[in-house]
Amino acid sequence: MASTDHPALQKNIPIPGEGLDAARMPGHWLLARLGKRVLRPGGVELTRWMLDALGVDPEDRVVELAAGLGATARLTLARRPAAYTAVDRDATAVAALSALTAPGPTQVRAVRSDAADTRLPDGDATVVYGEAMLTMQPEPAKRRIVREARRLLDDSTGRYAIHELCLLPDDLDPALAERITADLQDAIHVGARPLTPTGWSELLADEGFTVTAHKTAPMALLEPRRLVADEGLVPALRIAGRALRNPAALRRVLHMRRVFQRHSTHLGAISLLAVPTPPQP
Structure with a gap:
């Protein structure tokens, strides 16, 4: 079912979800097994904005939390940072990430670890980012992950960014927010818990960050135009063909798409850039 042009499969590395029933598999792994590489709510466009905002350059030491199969890693490595570390708790994902190569002298490694407890050194990174992963965590876990990002960052040059689902607007009725969350969880088979833009900003502020920039985008992950923009025309057609077969x-893909469309007014993507908040005198 998975694409033979998928970077992981080119190296005979399995994609997570092997052996799981398509009807029960987490939505992101189902899409990956159909050949989808970009699994971020705001698409590659918002990911590129995030990397531009982070200003990754050859002096940076980058840590990516929950790096998945490496779609964003490749964009990061193209910027030739001094070092890049991919963290993921899934052994299959780590195997795929371990096959990454850099176009320059970047030191590349993949670590099997939890985003909330990476066991990497304090203050050793200048850039930390994570995408489409905090949304899937309950609030205590969200806070542990953001706290871990703060621990990893150098106090003077550190930058942190996230790219997540968001609920719109900030004053969204709580009952509607609960209904959207329940529909998402039913569709993607993962405990999605998105926040409003203010909710995301407050989470980062509470854990020692100052938000310096943010950008929102439509949640159009499964819309044809976004699919082509993220994957390219031919790969998008191959993904559609595999789903049809x-x-x-x-059924799962159509269900997810219907839920995204049903809540399109109140469901979006957001990326936030933050820096460590200086200690109060």
Whole structure:
């Protein structure tokens, strides 16, 4: 079912979800097994904005939390940082990430670890980012992960960024927010818990960061135009073809798309850039 042009499969590395029923598999792994590489709510456009805002350059030591199969890692490595460390708790993802190579002298490594407890050295990174992962955590876990990012960052030059789902607007009715969250969890089979833009900013502020920039985008992950923009025309057609040949996968994809469309007014993507808040005198 998975694409033979997927970077992981080119090196005979399995994609997470092997052996799981398509009807029960987490939505992001289902899409990955259909050949989708970009699994971020704001697409590659918002990811590029995030990396531009972070200003990754050859002096940086980058840590990516929950790096998945490496789609963003490749964009980061193209910027030739001094070092890049991918962290993921899934052994299959780490195997794929371990196959990454850099176009320059970047020191590349992949670590199997939890984003909330990476076991990496204090203050050793100048850039930390994570995408489409805090949304999937309950609030205490969200806070542990953000706190871990703060621990990893150098106090003077550190930058942190996230790219997540968000609920819109800030004053969204709590009952509607609960309904959207329940629909998301039912569709993607993961405990999605997105926040409003202010909610995301407050989370980062509470854990020692000052937000310096943010950008929102439509949540159009499964819309044809976004699919082509993120994957390219031919890969997008191949993804559609595989879904059509697999009835269980097709039902899941259509269900996810219907939920995204149903809540499109109140569901978006957001990326925030933050820096460590200086200690109060």
